[in-house]
Amino acid sequence: MNGKHYYVYILCNKRNGTLYTGITSNLIKCIWQHKNEAVEGFTKQYGLKCLVHFEQYQDVKEALLREKRIKKWNRQWKINLIEQNNPNWDDLYQKLV
Template sequence: MKAGFVYIVASRRNGTIYTGSTSNLIQRIHQHRGGTVEGFTTEHDCKLLVWYECHDDLQEARLRERRIKKWNRE
């Protein structure tokens, strides 16, 4: 089974953040940095990887992503 990753990218230190999940972390971060991912991360210039964690599979990673997105950011 292929591993899954949850990650957070930011626009800068203490800036706008985006939480996502993927099965290929290196490729996904390159996509964010290259601007090939349309949407929130491109609009807010989120290119700096600030955190990630590995899970046994992508389904686990996506569940964790959803839980993280519900956190209070204050």
């Protein structure tokens, strides 16, 4: 074990707004980049800056599989996942820093 962690995360622009699912090995840096629009693409275009869900994994293959599965889910399943642990859609980034 090298102690490295991988994170599957969901960003949104507002409660019940546009959702984005991603994966990273550095959650704080990754979310900071999204919040500061340092990354071109979908998240910047739609203003996705609020971290509403994340999961931690030690196995990158497991994390990649989870990300792919969540991306294939219908919208309501993703909303249910967020609301299980974050019913107010709080920005969880503030708890990480």
